[in-house]
Amino acid sequence: MSKKILVLNGSPRLKGNTATLSDQLVAGAREAGAIAEIIYLHGLDIQACDACDACQTGGKGCVIADDMQYIYPKLLSSDAIVIATPVYWYSMTAQMKLCLDRWYALESGQDFELKGKRLSLLMVYGDKDLYSSGGITVIHTLEGSCRYVGMDFDGIVHGSAMDIGDAEKDPALMGQAHRLGKSLAQPS
Ligand SMILES: Cc1cc2nc3c(=O)[nH]c(=O)nc-3n(C[C@H](O)[C@H](O)[C@H](O)COP(=O)(O)O)c2cc1C
16 A cells, blocks of 8 residues: 655745755655655644644544644545754744644544654755754654654754755755655555
């Protein structure tokens, strides 16, 4: 059975570095037989979790009627999820954080509903490395989240790319994204 891979792109640049690397990852995944899809979060209607807790008590999941209702089933049916984000202010973008906060609604039953799935990270930043850019904070956030919900945090591709087109000029980075896509397509 083909693996299903969902890439969430949190950059507002539809042709930016995150998009370039996401395309590479998807190409690698498809070449290896996976079904892969990218969702661009920017421009979608994703409201902030308002902590109403209806998801925890109502048994019907999140009650906010917005575009997360289209994303939830895609998260649930995927084998692997890729968080693709630039570093903004030493963290992930706000678009990505809004989406991640809404995963709270997947915690309502006995187990977190994405438990056991693989989660990977594709990340770019303008500064020179993981530490000066603040990218390390994103890794720390996802590590803690995965430990908490029982997801398998496996596969991190990151690199320096400031302006549109920079990632494309970095064959090593492009290759890493392609290989991550291939690895996500492999049977677990
Ligand atoms: C609002 C904003 C905040 C940013 N904050 C950081 C930062 O904290 N650290 C960093 O290294 N780069 C930062 N950058 C640079 C972006 O990470 C970089 O331009 C990246 O390539 C953007 O990815 P994209 O082309 O996929 O949108 C910031 C850029 C913007 C627009």
